[in-house]
Amino acid sequence: MALPYKTRRKLSLLILLIALPLYIVVAVNLTDWLRARFEIGFLTELAVFVVLGIIWIVPLKPVFLGVGQADPDAGEER
Numbered sequence: 001m002a003l004p005y006k007t008r009r010k011l012s013l014l015i016l017l018i019a020l021p022l023y024i025v026v027a028v029n030l031t032d033w034l035r036a037r038f039e040i041g042f043l044t045e046l047a048v049f050v051v052l053g054i055i056w057i058v059p060l061k062p063v064f065l066g067v068g069q070a071d072p073d074a075g076e077e078r
Contacts, residue, residue, distance in 0.1 A: 003062075005066070006071070008064075012063050012067050015060060027053075031049060
């Protein structure tokens, strides 16, 4: 079942304002922990940041899909 446009729009705003900053804090703490525990190098740390920076969108793509466009549920009235 697809989410209605207005629900996706509100959910995407909630994700961008609350969940994403929390995810960034977790990602930074994870890389700090990896650096302290395993003494990883710069390129490994960069690779971890790139993977974590891309992977968050995979489960959330359906929420953000089409949010920036006109409301398809509104019909022809403008």
